[in-house]
Amino acid sequence: MNIIETTKLSKFYGNERGIEGLDMQVEEGEIFGFIGPNGAGKSTTIRTILSIIHPTSGSATIFGKDVTKFGPEIRENVGYLPSEVFYYDNMKAIDLLRYSASFYKKPQKETEKRIHELANLLDLNLHKKIDDLSFGNRKKVGIIQGLLHQPKLIILDEPTGGLDPLIQQKFFNLIREENKRGATVLFSSHILGEVQRLCDRVGIIKEGKLIEVQKISELLKNSTKRFKLAAKAPIPKTLFSTIKGVSEIVQDHNELNFLFRGHLKDVTKVIAKLDLVNLEVSEPDLEEIFLHYYK
Amino acid sequence: MNFFWQELKYYRRSVVVWSLVLAIILLLFLSVYQSLSSQIDTFREIISRYPRALLAAINLRFEMFYSIYGYFGYILTFVWVAGAIQAMNYGTSVVSKEVSGKTADFLLSKPISRNRMLSEKFAAVFVLLLITNIIFIAVALLGAKLFSSGGFDVKIYILLAVTLFFIQLFFVALGFLFGSVLPKIKTVISITLPTVFVLFIIASFGGILDKPQFYYLTPFKYFDSLYLYQHGTYQYKYLWVLFGFVIICLITSYIIYNRKDINL
Incomplete structure (x- = not known):
């Protein structure tokens, strides 16, 4: 009720x-x-x-x-x-x-x-x-x-x-x-x-x-997550650009940044094969979602 | 009955102060009656030289000084004005203070209807005025006993004293209407003082111009002590106007307050 x-x-x-x-x-x-x-x-x-x-x-x-x-x-x-x-x-x-x-x-x-x-x-x-x-x-x-x-x-x-x-x-x-x-x-x-x-x-x-x-x-859950990857050598963009839900890929020397929205498994499968020095996944908080609605 | 008791508690000091003020005004005036009445001829001499218009404006007539009733009737005018201010203050503030004090949100989120709130609040101020008037009548009778030379008719004397209550009824209803209808009242006195004085001035002008049709406009002309003394009763046409006015004020207050958005 x-x-x-x-x-x-x-x-x-x-x-x-x-x-x-x-x-x-x-x-x-x-x-x-x-x-x-x-x-x-x-x-x-x-x-x-x-x-x-x-x-x-x-x-x-x-x-x-x-x-x-x-x-x-x-x-x-x-x-x-x-x-x-x-x-x-x-x-x-x-x-x-x-x-x-x-x-x-x-x-x-x-x-x-x-x-x-x-x-x-x-x-x-x-x-x-x-x-x-x-x-x-x-x-x-x-x-x-x-x-x-x-x-x-x-x-x-x-x-x-x-x-x-x-x-x-x-x-x-x-x-x-x-x-x-x-x-x-x-x-x-x-x-x-x-x-x-x-x-x-x-x-x-x-x-x-x-x-x-x-x-x-x-x-x-439904919201976009930001991934920041860093490796010893440049990471090929194509590894991720083919995954559904990935957007805004930016490559900067050995770093790769992108936004992802979808099943995490799709991304983690690929990441697992890389020799990373750093990995950052930022959880958007309500604030970011809220700002999205108020844009 | 929560509002009722709450308001009685809220105004308890005020009602004591007002009753004292009215009683003191009355006793002060009555105390000079004895010396006035002993010099009535000199006094008549003096006031016969005053312009008629002035006498009319201050509601002064020779006959008044022949008896304690006349004199009492005269000084009642001042008591009326003070009593009108008290009654209108109560009527206005009992409703408006919840908005000006921003407590309306608290009250209106409680499980009570606005009608019940208004009814209990009005009942409370009504009782406060009853208390004021009981004290006033008692003091008036006491004053008459002390200061009148010779006996006096208690019935007429009480009829005179009760006029204060009627006047107050008029103003408490008018105040109640203002308090319910006006959106935000910062200071009650800024509403009540001008209203009471305007009605008093209309009464004075009505007296000067000798235009009885004006008398309906203002409660200060509804009671004539001389008429009361001669006939032993009120002028009912005015009394009906007064009651009608009170009822219309109350009904309008209820209707409008129920529809009103309470914004703090």
Whole structure:
């Protein structure tokens, strides 16, 4: 079942494009990465499916229910962490979290326990005023606020900003745990490294449109690899130029560089026969793939 | 009821301060009544030399100084203005502060409908105004007991005091409308002060020009202490206008706020 499904979802702010004709499916139990640069429409999509803003056209469902009609019912099982967290400055962290918990049907005992568990894990002092918390600590309040009711769908909008690497690590583990428990996660980010670490599938959004949805593993597998070979004597170009999937062969004295896309076996068979002094195969990371889409 | 209690908590200091301010304005004015009433003839002499237009503008009439009601009715005008500012501040800020404080994202991602949020918020400010008015009426009665020479009719006196509540109802509804409809309000007072003063000026001009058709435009003309004293009741045509206005403001607020995109 699709936990989130949008159909030709569009949002315009006057004449300005937010998102346009977005068709997206997030499946149950997956961690879906939603990547794109600032202004591509990630937050607009999230805010639309949460009914904070209303679509110009198209529709969206969460848990199979229309978001404009069943908003409150849907949100009972959604945890949302906005990219910028703002809370009531004169409240203590614990008061804010209790206020947040009060909106959900979950028994107070459970949420109270969960608040303290999460605060311990993330190393947050609950008795400080929100006003006195650093940016990163406010973000922790945001994380706890989004997770305290054990939602079935967790929506994270650029969640790691302001968190130090140690807390980031703990946060990722926490998300993985929630995911194992059965929660579906929509993870929006422009930091590809973290998406690569955490997500199963990614959707790439560009100028308000979803231009590619793939498994991370596929995305990396299907991509081109760069080979750099060095031998004691010049390597004949023809050895490789006949292999299907090889391109851009450049010979420089005893070195040979080329791009390859296909079954690695085809290349390694040939390489095995050579007397090499050096071999370099560079894995493209998500960043390179991403740049490819944004060219 | 989370919003309701949250808002009561949020405004608890403010409601104490406002109640005190209104009570102090009232007691200060009432405390001079005794000395005024003992010199009523001199006072009449003085104000009879004032131009009629000026007297109309400041809503001053001779009859007022014959009794504590008249005097109370007169000073009520000032209490109304202060009370209007309080009520409109509450009405506007109770909705708009979630956007100006950027907390709307947090609230609207919770499993509640916007209707419930608005209803609880309005209920909260309504209760705050009730509290203000209960304190005000108590202080007013106490003041009358202390400062009036001779007895007074408690019923008329209370009817007079309750006008503050009606005026506040008008302004809290107007503020609620502004708070729900306007996209972003940085400072509430920059909306409420001009609104209250414009309506007050319209009331003054209506008085100077003696054009009763203007009276419908501004709640400051809906209650006439002299009429109330003579008839022992309100002028219902104005009261209906007031209630109608409040209901229209609320309905419009709900409709528009539900359709609105909340952008921080």
